[in-house]
Amino acid sequence: MTLLAAAANESLAEISNKLIYASMAVYTLAFFAHITEWVFGSRSKVGRTAAALTGSGAGARGAAPAVQVRGAGATAVLDKPQVPDKPQVVTRSAAGTRDVPDGPGAAGGTEKGDLYGRIAISLTVLAFLIEAAGVVARALSVQRAPWGNMYEFSITFSTVAVGAYLALLALKKNVRWLGLILVTTVLLDLGIAVTWLYTESDQLVPALHSYWLWIHVSTAIFCGAVFYIGAAGAVLYLFRDSYEAKLASGGKPGRFATSVMERLPSAGSLDKFSYRINAAVFPLWTFTIIAGAIWAGDAWGRYWGWDPKEVWSFVTWVAYACYLHARATAGWKGRKAAYLALFAFACWIWNYYGVNILLSGKHSYAGV
Amino acid sequence: MSTTDKAPAEAPQQSEDAAEPALGAAGAQLSTAPVEDAPTGAAAGFGVIGWARWFWRQLTSMRVALILLFLLSLGAIPGSLIPQTSVDAMKVAEWQRTHEFWVPLAEKLQLFDVYTSFWFSAIYILLFVSLIGCIVPRTWQFVGQLRGRPPAAPKRLDRLPAHTTWRTDTSPDEVLAHATTLLGRRRFRTEGGTGHVAAEKGYLRETGNLVFHLALIVMLVAFAWGKLYTSEGGKLVLRGSGFSNTLTQYDDFKSGSLFTPDDLPPFSFTLDRFDATYEKTGPQKGTPRDFKAYVTLSKGAHGAPQKAEIEVNKPLEVDGAKVYLLGHGYAPVISVTDPTGKVIFRNAVPMLPQDSNLTSAGAIKVTDGYRNKNGEKEQLGFSAQFVPTFAGKGGGTMLSQFPAADLPVIALNAYHGSLGVDSGLPQNVYQLDTRKMQQFTKENGDPFAQMLEPKETMTLPDGAGTVTFEGIERWATFSVTRQPGSGLALAGAIAAIAGLAGSLFIQRRRIWVRAVAGKDGVTVVEMAGLGRSESARLPQELADLAAVLHERAPSAPHPVEAQAEAEEEQGERG
Ligand code: HEM
Numbered sequence: 043m044t045l046l047a048a049a050a051n052e053s054l055a056e057i058s059n060k061l062i063y064a065s066m067a068v069y070t071l072a073f074f075a076h077i078t079e080w081v082f083g084s085r086s087k088v089g090r091t092a093a094a095l096t097g098s099g100a101g102a103r104g105a106a107p108a109v110q111v112r113g114a115g116a117t118a119v120l121d122k123p124q125v126p127d128k129p130q131v132v133t134r135s136a137a138g139t140r141d142v143p144d145g146p147g148a149a150g151g152t153e154k155g156d157l158y159g160r161i162a163i164s165l166t167v168l169a170f171l172i173e174a175a176g177v178v179a180r181a182l183s184v185q186r187a188p189w190g191n192m193y194e195f196s197i198t199f200s201t202v203a204v205g206a207y208l209a210l211l212a213l214k215k216n217v218r219w220l221g222l223i224l225v226t227t228v229l230l231d232l233g234i235a236v237t238w239l240y241t242e243s244d245q246l247v248p249a250l251h252s253y254w255l256w257i258h259v260s261t262a263i264f265c266g267a268v269f270y271i272g273a274a275g276a277v278l279y280l281f282r283d284s285y286e287a288k289l290a291s292g293g294k295p296g297r298f299a300t301s302v303m304e305r306l307p308s309a310g311s312l313d314k315f316s317y318r319i320n321a322a323v324f325p326l327w328t329f330t331i332i333a334g335a336i337w338a339g340d341a342w343g344r345y346w347g348w349d350p351k352e353v354w355s356f357v358t359w360v361a362y363a364c365y366l367h368a369r370a371t372a373g374w375k376g377r378k379a380a381y382l383a384l385f386a387f388a389c390w391i392w393n394y395y396g397v398n399i400l401l402s403g404k405h406s407y408a409g410v
Numbered sequence: 411m412s413t414t415d416k417a418p419a420e421a422p423q424q425s426e427d428a429a430e431p432a433l434g435a436a437g438a439q440l441s442t443a444p445v446e447d448a449p450t451g452a453a454a455g456f457g458v459i460g461w462a463r464w465f466w467r468q469l470t471s472m473r474v475a476l477i478l479l480f481l482l483s484l485g486a487i488p489g490s491l492i493p494q495t496s497v498d499a500m501k502v503a504e505w506q507r508t509h510e511f512w513v514p515l516a517e518k519l520q521l522f523d524v525y526t527s528f529w530f531s532a533i534y535i536l537l538f539v540s541l542i543g544c545i546v547p548r549t550w551q552f553v554g555q556l557r558g559r560p561p562a563a564p565k566r567l568d569r570l571p572a573h574t575t576w577r578t579d580t581s582p583d584e585v586l587a588h589a590t591t592l593l594g595r596r597r598f599r600t601e602g603g604t605g606h607v608a609a610e611k612g613y614l615r616e617t618g619n620l621v622f623h624l625a626l627i628v629m630l631v632a633f634a635w636g637k638l639y640t641s642e643g644g645k646l647v648l649r650g651s652g653f654s655n656t657l658t659q660y661d662d663f664k665s666g667s668l669f670t671p672d673d674l675p676p677f678s679f680t681l682d683r684f685d686a687t688y689e690k691t692g693p694q695k696g697t698p699r700d701f702k703a704y705v706t707l708s709k710g711a712h713g714a715p716q717k718a719e720i721e722v723n724k725p726l727e728v729d730g731a732k733v734y735l736l737g738h739g740y741a742p743v744i745s746v747t748d749p750t751g752k753v754i755f756r757n758a759v760p761m762l763p764q765d766s767n768l769t770s771a772g773a774i775k776v777t778d779g780y781r782n783k784n785g786e787k788e789q790l791g792f793s794a795q796f797v798p799t800f801a802g803k804g805g806g807t808m809l810s811q812f813p814a815a816d817l818p819v820i821a822l823n824a825y826h827g828s829l830g831v832d833s834g835l836p837q838n839v840y841q842l843d844t845r846k847m848q849q850f851t852k853e854n855g856d857p858f859a860q861m862l863e864p865k866e867t868m869t870l871p872d873g874a875g876t877v878t879f880e881g882i883e884r885w886a887t888f889s890v891t892r893q894p895g896s897g898l899a900l901a902g903a904i905a906a907i908a909g910l911a912g913s914l915f916i917q918r919r920r921i922w923v924r925a926v927a928g929k930d931g932v933t934v935v936e937m938a939g940l941g942r943s944e945s946a947r948l949p950q951e952l953a954d955l956a957a958v959l960h961e962r963a964p965s966a967p968h969p970v971e972a973q974a975e976a977e978e979e980q981g982e983r984g
Contacts, residue, residue: 129576129937129960131953134569252723325910332903341723343642343734343891345899346633348497348525353490360483364476366914370443371472382480389483397490 054183059236061176062197066232068169069225075162076148076222082158083150084301142286144307147218162221163211170204173232177201189259192398196235200228203267210271217315219306223274254337261330266390268323273387275316276380283309283377313376317369320383324362331355354393361386436564439555440918440942442548442616444472469536470543478537485533489524492516496523538630545623552616559601560610563922567938570922572949574956575936580963582933585925588962592955593921606924615942618912621905628902635895641665641673642891647681648741648758649884654678655731660890673892675729677713679705684738684884688813696767696812703735703886720888734889739763741883742796742820744774747876754779758883761796762840767810770796773842774822775829782826783873791825792877793842820879821861824850824870850874918942921955925963932966935959 149155177198181188188194207224210217285303288295295303306312334355339345346352365382368374374382468474493501502522506513520527567573578585582605589607593600598609643660647653655678657663657671683704689697703720707713709728720726726733741758748754754776761770776790799812800819808821827847831837850858850871860868862879869876919941928934937959939952 129574129935129956129965131572131574131949131956132568133572133949254723321914325907325914328903328910329907332900332907335903336900337723339896340725343725343732343736343889344893345896348489348494350490353486357483357486360479360486364479364483367472367476367479371476374473374476 051183051185054179058176058179058183061172061179062232062236065169065173065176066229066236068165068172069229069232072162072165072169073222073225073229075158075165076225079148079155079158079162080222080302080305082152082155083146083148083305085150085152085155142308142310144216144311145219145303145305147216148222148305150305159218159221162225163218166204166221166225167208170201170208173197173201173204187256187259189255189263191239191241193235193239193241195259195263195394196231196239198263199267200231200235202264203270204228206268206271216307216311219278220271220274223278224271227270227274252337252340254333254340258330258333258337261326261333265323265327265330266394268319269327269387269390272316272319272323273384275312275319276383276387278306279309279312279316280377280380282306282312283380285309313380316380316383320362320386321366324366327359327362331359350397351393354389354397358386358389358393361389435561436920436922437940438561439551439558440920440940442551442555442620444470444544444548466543469540470547475537475540475544478533478540482533482537485530486524488521492521492524494522494524496525534630538627541623541627545620545627549620552620555616556613560599560608560920562601562603563606563608563924563938567922567924567936570938570940572939572952573936574938574952575934576956576960577928577932577934577966578963579966580933582925582927585933585935585959585963586923589923589925589959592958592962593923596955598921605926606922609921609923610919611921612916612918614912615916615918616913618909618914618916620909622909622913625902625906625909629899629906632895632899632902636666636893636899638666638668639673639894640892641669642889644736644887644889646760646885646887648760649681649684649886652678652680653888655728655890675731675892676711677707677709677728677731679707679718679733681705681886682717684886686738686813698813701735701738703888730894731890731892734891735886736889737763737887739768739770739885740796740798740815740818741885742794742818743880743883744792745878745880746774746776746780746790747878748780749783749873749875751876755790756880758885759794760840760885761794765810766813768798768813769808769810770798772796772840775831775839775842777829777831780875788826789829789831789847790875791827791829791842791844791847792822793825793844794823795821798882815882817863818882819861819863821859822868822877823857823859824877826850826874917947919948919951921952923959933963935963 147159149159177188177194180194180197184190188198204224207217207220282303285295285299286309307315334352335345338347338349338352361382365379365386368379368382493505495502509516516522519529524530564570568575580588586602586605586607590600590602593607593609596611598611599613600607600609602608641664643657643663645653645659645661653659655674655676657674681703685700685702685704687699689695689699701722705718705720705726706715707718707726707728708715718726720733720735722735725735739761741760743758744755745753746755755774757774759772759774761772763770772794774792774794780788780790782788795808796818797808797810797820798815798818799810800817801807801809801811802817808819825842825844825847830843830846837843852858852871858871862868862877864879864881867876867878919939921937921939924936925933937952937956939948941948
């Protein structure tokens with residue numbers, strides 16, 4: 043009986059591996075589709091950003107504080123046909139912020155680019171489903187939560203990151219610009235996982251036998267994946283911000299930079315995106331650390347003992363708290379805050395790869 | 411209205427305000443974030459008190475809080491890179507041996523005790539002083555805001571981040587009455603003014619923020635309390651033996667500075683059984699899978715015995731103390747006879763595990779009752795190596811192949827003389843002090859040593875007696891900890907998360923509705939919203955409200971004319 047079960051588990055593990063490789067193949071196709079999208083997009087002449095920041099824009103700004111009428115939710119309500127003369131909501135940006143429209147996205151408004159972008163997203167959905175199936179098969183093969191070692195952690199991590207991205211897309215948020223970066227890093231993450239971190243599927247050491255594994259580790263993975271999306275936003279913000287600053291001061295960015303940058307959302311939008319993501323996950327990260335402390339209290343007899351993993355979770359937490367404070371402090375908004383967000387995310391990544399591999403502590407995983 | 415009096419001074423300081431300074435009172439007091447002072451010290455000439463005040467203002471400013479937070483995160487880093495005494499003293503010694511050059515500097519900077527070092531403490535104490543100095547005034551300010559009313563509408567509603575307007579035949583009073591009911595129903599706090607209604611909502615944001623910061627203080631107090639009264643003791647218990655919770659029973663014991671032995675709750679338990687299972691095959695062969703200790707527990711001094719189990723992640727809780735299962739190992743049962751054949755020693759002797767397959771080492775010390783062949787009093791000592799699964803004859807080394815007791819073997823080196831246990835110095839029970847002992851030798855002069863399987867007996871040279879490996883007992887180590895304040899820390903943590911969620915997900919915002927009769931007798935309705943930060947939700951909410959109000963006060967006819975007029979007005983203003 044047990045032999046039969048073991049064989050079944052082994053074949054499930056085998057299936058899981060095949061699915062992960064298959065998802066990598068599909069992600070690669072999605073990667074090329076995104077590249078094609080960017081290439082076609084580069085042929086369109088957008089130039090909106092430059093127009094907004096230079097020439098007529100600069101002069102007009104002082105006189106008529108760029109009043110924009112934005113549709114989005116506002117008009118959706120007010121478009122009710124039975125209202126004869128509907129009140130229009132007019133929104134204004136805060137003083138001192140650049141009033142720049144978002145770029146049109148990678149496709150640059152070209153039909154072909156858009157087609158390839160859609161193909162890329164369809165492929166990403168497919169790859170996501172395959173990868174998620176791979177994670178589930180792995181879980182079934184070991185008959186426990188698939189988070190016992192770094193390999194399992196990595197495959198779950200990228201699945202969740204892609205899932206979060208697709209969920210944002212499904213909620214009609216403007217995140218398509220993230221596609222290429224995300225698919226690239228997911229491929230990187232999976233590549234590292236299958237080449238260096240691979241561990242045969244197996245049971246857990248007793249210290250990991252706890253329902254806190256489900257709670258603590260799942261939220262840790264989720265926070266990391268979403269923090270990653272926030273960090274990607276912060277990096278793009280930094281690039282786009284220097285691009286806008288250069289334009290505003292009359293400089294002329296290179297052709298490649300212009301082509302890429304003007305298709306991204308405005309610095310203001312990217313900054314807000316990154317902030318919202320990070321702020322939304324911060325309470326969950328706080329919870330993750332507290333859940334870890336409770337588990338440590340049960341497993342090791344103390345809830346906080348400055349084990350390297352605990353230290354770095356704390357550092358990450360304080361760094362994000364620092365970032366949130368920076369956003370509320372006049373002189374620290376913008377670029378400085380973005381650097382803090384990146385520092386905080388670097389701490390998270392180090393806590394995952396660096397601490398697990400280079401520092402020894404109580405958080406030892408079975409086979410890395 | 412009193413709370414808005416000092417508003418103009420504060421309005422420009424509004425950190426993430428979407429409003430312009432021109433909004434004055436209307437945009438003020440949307441939060442209680444501290445005012446940012448200019449960094450230049452205007453304190454010169456104010457004397458000591460002036461400086462102290464300046465210092466205090468600096469310390470409780472957001473900028474300094476930010477810097478302290480950043481320093482705290484940087485300061486925590488070295489402790490993860492350099493071994494810490496509190497975590498692993500052995501590793502510290504090892505590190506010091508390999509990094510001799512750095513040791514004096516590291517010791518000066520207390521790098522082996524980062525989290526209790528003067529500089530780390532200084533950072534977090536400053537941070538928490540800053541926090542308290544920040545929280546108290548913010549709380550008062552917030553209480554003031556709660557007692558105050560939403561500020562009156564600014565003159566120019568069209569300057570606000572979200573604005574809408576239309577003309578209606580409904581009279582201004584009616585419009586405002588509808589607006590008041592509508593906003594009230596949406597749980598806005600409303601305040602009527604001349605020709606307008608002011609409304610505000612989302613006070614929970616500030617409450618959440620204050621709760622979060624207060625919770626941090628609660629957690630810190632809980633940690634400190636726990637540190638002062640904590641106690642932690644370790645005890646090795648053989649299967650079949652017991653432990654009662656008094657200070658003298660512990661093998662090792664640590665406690666906080668305010669702990670007294672009376673704090674130990676009275677209880678006792680006997681270890682009835684210990685089970686361990688291991689991975690039998692595959693690449694992770696030998697990895698432990700399950701540990702379980704079965705005990706009989708008596709609570710209090712004379713409690714009724716009851717059965718209980720202790721597992722790695724499931725400590726046993728007794729009256730505020732927690733009993734953890736830490737480690738386990740083997741205790742070979744050894745009996746020794748003297749030259750006359752009388753059994754003078756029979757004990758299970760715990761051996762200390764050396765590796766994950768439980769290769770173990772220890773010492774068997776026969777302190778009393780032995781007389782040698784000549785009738786002289788002597789002591790016997792055996793240094794022992796024990797492997798639960800022997801590699802097999804010819805496998806040679808005494809390295810265990812598997813952690814379970816599948817093929818147990820013990821190797822003994824036999825000594826006689828004085829064990830030195832009466833010298834008064836503390837002795838390691840797992841090591842033999844052979845300075846005053848001689849090793850038994852074989853006839854050819856080689857040291858006498860032998861391997862035994864269970865039930866095997868070895869005879870000491872010259873008829874000095876026999877040693878029998880009778881069987882195997884198990885032992886488990888337990889750690890008994892008491893950490894008062896962990897309940898409080900948990901409560902603080904939960905409050906912190908709740909407060910944080912409130913502070914990050916709730917928006918504080920204001921809505922104004924103005925309705926005045928125009929020259930032509932048609933009412934002009936204006937609605938505007940202001941939030942603490944630009945958010946897509948505010949225009950959405952304003953649009954919602956406008957749509958509902960618009961149903962009550964539908965647009966007047968002649969839209970074309972009205973539109974033109976509105977545009978004209980817009981143009982004039984711009
Ligand atoms: C242990 C250190 C601290 C931690 C972990 C911490 C954490 C946080 C977090 C996560 C927020 C985010 C809430 C938001 O963005 O609205 C926040 C907000 C805030 N904190 Fe702290 N904080 C600490 C110390 C302080 C200190 C010392 C001050 C006083 C200067 C302070 C003043 C504030 C204020 C005024 C806000 C609200 C900012 C706003 O209204 O947007 N905090 N804090």
